[in-house]
Amino acid sequence: MASKLPAVRLNTIGQIEEHGYALRLDCPSCARGADVDLPALLRQLGRDFTLPELRRHAACPHCGGAVTLTMRLEAAGTRPDGHPMAIRLKPRR
Numbered sequence: 001m002a003s004k005l006p007a008v009r010l011n012t013i014g015q016i017e018e019h020g021y022a023l024r025l026d027c028p029s030c031a032r033g034a035d036v037d038l039p040a041l042l043r044q045l046g047r048d049f050t051l052p053e054l055r056r057h058a059a060c061p062h063c064g065g066a067v068t069l070t071m072r073l074e075a076a077g078t079r080p081d082g083h084p085m086a087i088r089l090k091p092r093r
Contacts, residue, residue: 013054014047021071025058029065
């Protein structure tokens with residue numbers, strides 16, 4: 001029987017990169033989506049920027065709609081079709 005790996009809790013964009021994950025944004029409104037340019041996002045927001053904060057403030061750069069975030073292991077296979085998506089942050093209120 002294979003041993004279980006300990007669960008990893010990913011709360012920040014720095015932890016996503018550190019553990020070898022890719023981040024993808026998808027827009028249900030206009031059906032567009034792409035992998036995020038994680039190095040650029042880290043430079044822009046910093047390693048400690050949280051995923052809940054990103055989820056609250058991210059918007060589709062094409063239509064301005066709310067986006068969904070998904071993660072996958074970078075080594076798990078090829079990237080989905082599409083170009084890296086730039087994240088547009090909604091103004092904080």
